[in-house]
Every structure is written in structure tokens, then in C-alpha cells.
Amino acid sequence: DEGDFNRGRRSRGVSLAATPMMTPQGFAMDDDERWEASLPNVGRNTKLLEWADVGTGDFRPPSFGVHYEDGSTICPLTFHGHTISKGKRPMDKAHGRLPELRGGEADCTTLVVEMVDKLTGLQFDLIYTVYKEVDALVRRTVVKNPAGVPSHLSQSHPNTKASKMQQTTSGVKRIHRLMSATVDFHTMSAPRLITLSGSWANERHMNTQFMTQGKFVCESLRGTSSHQHNPFMALTNGSEDHVETTGDVWGFNLVYSGNFMVECEVAETGRTRINAGVNPNSFRWHLPSGDAFESPECVLVYSGSGIESMSHTFHELYRRYLIAERWYGKIPSVLLNTWEAMYFDVSHQKVVELAKAAQAAGVEMIVLDDGWFGQREDATSSLGDWYEDRRKFPDGLPGLVREVNALGMQFGIWVEPEMVNVKSALYKKHPDWCLNQQGRNFRCEGRNQLVLDFSRSEVQKYVEEKLDLLLSSSNIEYLKWDMNRHLTEVYGNNISAEKQGEVFHRYMVGVYKVLGFLNDRFPNVRIETCSGGGGGFAPPGGGPL
The missing domain is CATH 3.20.20.70 (Aldolase class I)
Structure with a gap:
């Protein structure tokens, strides 16, 4: 409702002038496309990605990690398809009962983006639920290990090197990293990171730090979210003295009570990546053929008027859609x-x-x-x-x-x-x-x-x-x-x-x-x-x- 430019700002910190640009086909570009078009031909390490693999040119912290039976960890993904549906898609691949936000057809809309490794058939569903009355979206990831060898390889090219390699990687997969959300931000001036830390009886002090090139990690390996750290992180361009009521704020909160990790890295280009998910230092998931695994949910909130508005949005979202309705x-x-x-x-x-x-x-x-x-x-x-x-x-x-x-x-x-x-x-x-x-x-x-x-x-x-x-x-x-x-x-x-x-x-x-x-x-x-x-x-x- 506020235009393409403002919608892009909510999701990626866009700081471009709203100058119209056209694609080669003559269609108007959105903010991300205008940015990409203004850059020379560069590698993956500088691009804005929704889901990042490892070992194929992006050297920032990845979204996931997988080990195949042949020892390989390379898993480049390709867009396979998408679905859009009213309401919130239930969590049905979580191997148990994970907490999740609610949402009926009148409350929210869900986008599922399907990404696949063409060689092995390993599939990742990136799930986005956008709420209509609250300025927030909820993300999670489902990884699926297909049963057997994909037919397009085993039948069409049974003797090719690719088919033989695929057969050595078609069995059990070991997932050793699975983020609930990865978000890449455009370069912004004076980005500040907000975390909540403390100790027993001294929890959740707000710490604000200026982010330069490098990485900051907020995590717990204690089996709980802990007194020391909270599964929350926020990025802001507001001044430290007036952060409560001014500046853009992008907040992340993992809906999970166990070991977690939320990390922020600023690359050499000035672009920032935030990952949030189960702590990979204590996570190795055995994924046999035909099985799937679902990550916890991560809530993403945007505020254009400081962290006070961000806090109110989190509170309203949880009161209406997470805490039991009764x-x-x-x-x-x-x-x-x-x-x-x-x-x-x-x-x-x-x-x-x-x-x-x-x-x-x-x-x-x-x-x-x-x-x-x-x-x-x-x-x-x-x-x-x-x-x-x-x-x-x-x-x-x-x-x-x-x-x-x-x-x-x-x-x-x-x-x-x-x-x-x-x-x-x-x-x-x-x-x-x-x-x-x-x-x-x-x-x-x-x-x-x-x-x-x-x-x-x-x-x-x-x-x-x-x-x-x-x-x-x-x-x-x-x-x-x-x-x-x-x-x-x-x-x-x-x-x-x-x-x-x-x-x-x-x-x-x-x-x-x-x-x-x-x-x-x-x-x-x-x-x-x-x-x-x-x-x-x-x-x-x-x-x-």
C-alpha cells in the first residue's frame, strides 16, 4: 500500500533514489533489480540472496549445510517453483510438536518457494507467511530428501557421470545446519546491531553496537535460550540516542526454546547478512530417503519509527497469533x-x-x-x-x-x-x-x-x-x-x-x-x-x- 520502494525498504534497507529503470523487456524494475542493474557483473559473494549455499562462490555464512554419503558438501540450488495460498500453512514436517503462530485465511497469506539441487533432488521449501493486520512476516524452512533416484536422471541418462554421481548421493543426508531465515541487506550508513544479553537475575540488557566488516554471533549452547542471551536481534540505522522512536528497525525473533544462533555479518561490500536458526554447533540431523525436516519459525518485524514500534508489533503479533486464544x-x-x-x-x-x-x-x-x-x-x-x-x-x-x-x-x-x-x-x-x-x-x-x-x-x-x-x-x-x-x-x-x-x-x-x-x-x-x-x-x- 505504500508503494514498491517502501516495501523494498522494509525487507532490505533499500537506500536508492526512486529513479525509474526498465528491464530489457521494457517492464519497470523493482528496487532490488535497479540495484543489481547498476552493478558490474560480480560474483555471488556480493549478491542479495534469499537462501545461501556454501562452496559455490558465496563466502558469507550459509543458510544450510549438508553432507552426502560420498563426503560431498556441495549443494547448489535452483528455483523449482512456488505456491501462494490464503492462511498459514501448518507445520507438518517438524518431527514432533513445535510452537507455531496461527493464521486463518482472513489473517495472512503464505508463499512457499521451492528450491532444488538438480543433481540429488534434495529440496528446500522456503516458507513466508505475511500478516495483514500486523507489520510482520514469519519464516521457516523445510528440507526434503526424495525417495530413490530422480527419474529425469535415472531413466533419461542412466550411464552418464552425473547419473552415477547422483546415485552415490541419493541415500541418507546429514543436515548439519538449517537456518529458519536468511536476510541480506543493502549497504547502509552506520548500521547498528541490537541484542539482549545478561546473566542470572540480570537478563536482557539492550546492547547496541556499530557494525563494521566482520561477524557478530548471539547464541546459546545451554539447551535453553538462557539468561545470558536471547533469541533476538535487530538491525537499525537510527541514532543510538533516539533509537526508541526514530530510524528503520528490522527485528528477528526465533520461536524456539533450545540451542539457537542469530548471526550478523557485514561483508567487504558493506552488505549485511543475518541468519537465525537452531544452533549448528549442536545440531546434526540424519535425513533418510523419503524423509523431511522442518525448522522452527522466525518472526521478522519492520518498524520505520524506532524500536518502540517494533516492540509493540512483536507484542501484538504474539498476543493475537501465538499465545493460546483462550x-x-x-x-x-x-x-x-x-x-x-x-x-x-x-x-x-x-x-x-x-x-x-x-x-x-x-x-x-x-x-x-x-x-x-x-x-x-x-x-x-x-x-x-x-x-x-x-x-x-x-x-x-x-x-x-x-x-x-x-x-x-x-x-x-x-x-x-x-x-x-x-x-x-x-x-x-x-x-x-x-x-x-x-x-x-x-x-x-x-x-x-x-x-x-x-x-x-x-x-x-x-x-x-x-x-x-x-x-x-x-x-x-x-x-x-x-x-x-x-x-x-x-x-x-x-x-x-x-x-x-x-x-x-x-x-x-x-x-x-x-x-x-x-x-x-x-x-x-x-x-x-x-x-x-x-x-x-x-x-x-x-x-x-
């Missing part, structure tokens, strides 16, 4: 948590007394934090044993919840389902359920706990059953899902050697699966995915699944 516009209850008041020393009587004082102060919900389960007296025991300690709660949780509800207050509860203590009934029965290689003498027991392997279906089922029983037994309206340590010694004891590079991602998909089960089973329970405070502050949260 929570839209609803104000969360004012709550009081037992942790700072009692730590592990909780009991029926103490919680009721605290609830009475809270109710008199206008608090609407009491949340029972750590110390209520197993034989939990301190941080060394009982994680994984999700049943109430009858010594502290002789009437069980149902009795406590009824008494709190009788005060006119709601009730919430704390759990840390991804963790287990060595001193627990669960660990005694299933020591192999932990994320560490059996047989090694070394392992990290940070916070006196180990991490359960959520890539295992039996772990997912155990947690689902325990939390199902917990939430079904009482009128619990809020679940605080905590996660207080990061992933170390990551090894899946029931996963084959060639698939160990999948464990980090499969773990995250397993967590999403359990959260999705809880959201479907208990739609009126509000779930907060805490992580030692703000260590899990990524867009998915617990609500959208």
Missing part, C-alpha cells in the same frame, strides 16, 4: 509464591496462614513452590517424585486446595519436570533415563540434580502421567514449570550413534510435546515456563502449544 486479553491473577516466605519448609497450616494474609492484602492466588513432594527437605532429594509429602500435607493436596479455595483464592503449584535428583525413587528405578553416557565416570550434578532425557518417549509418558494425576486431583489453576540447570554431557542412551547430533533438538521437541499435552488436557490451567527466573524467556512459553 488467554487473549485476560489479565493474569495477582499471586503470592511460598518460596521466599518458606523455602522448603512448607506445610498445610503454614500455606493456609500465608493465604489468609495474602487474601487480606488483595492477592488472588497462592502458589505452592518447592518442598511439597516426595521427601523434599532440601535441594538434594526427590526431584522426579511428583506426589505430595503426607508428613507436610496430611490431607493431601486436595485438602489444601479446598481450604485455599474456601478463602476465595485460586491455587497454583510448582514443578521441575525436566530434572531428577540422584536421591529419588525415580532415579533409583530408572538411572538410564538421564542425559549422560552410561559407563562414564564423569558427570555434572549441578544443583544436586541431573537432566531427564526428554527425547525418550517413556520419559515423556512418565511426566505426562504424573502431571495429569496432579492437575486432575485438585482445582489447580496455575502451573509453574521451572528449569533450574542447563544441559551437560548430552548423550541419548537409546539413540543410535549416527543420530546423537539430534539429541538436543529431540529433547526440546519432547518438552514441547508434554507442554502440548498439558495445554490440551487442561485448557484452563495457565502454564508459566520459568527457568531459574528469566532463563527461558523465548516466544513459545507454555501457552501456544
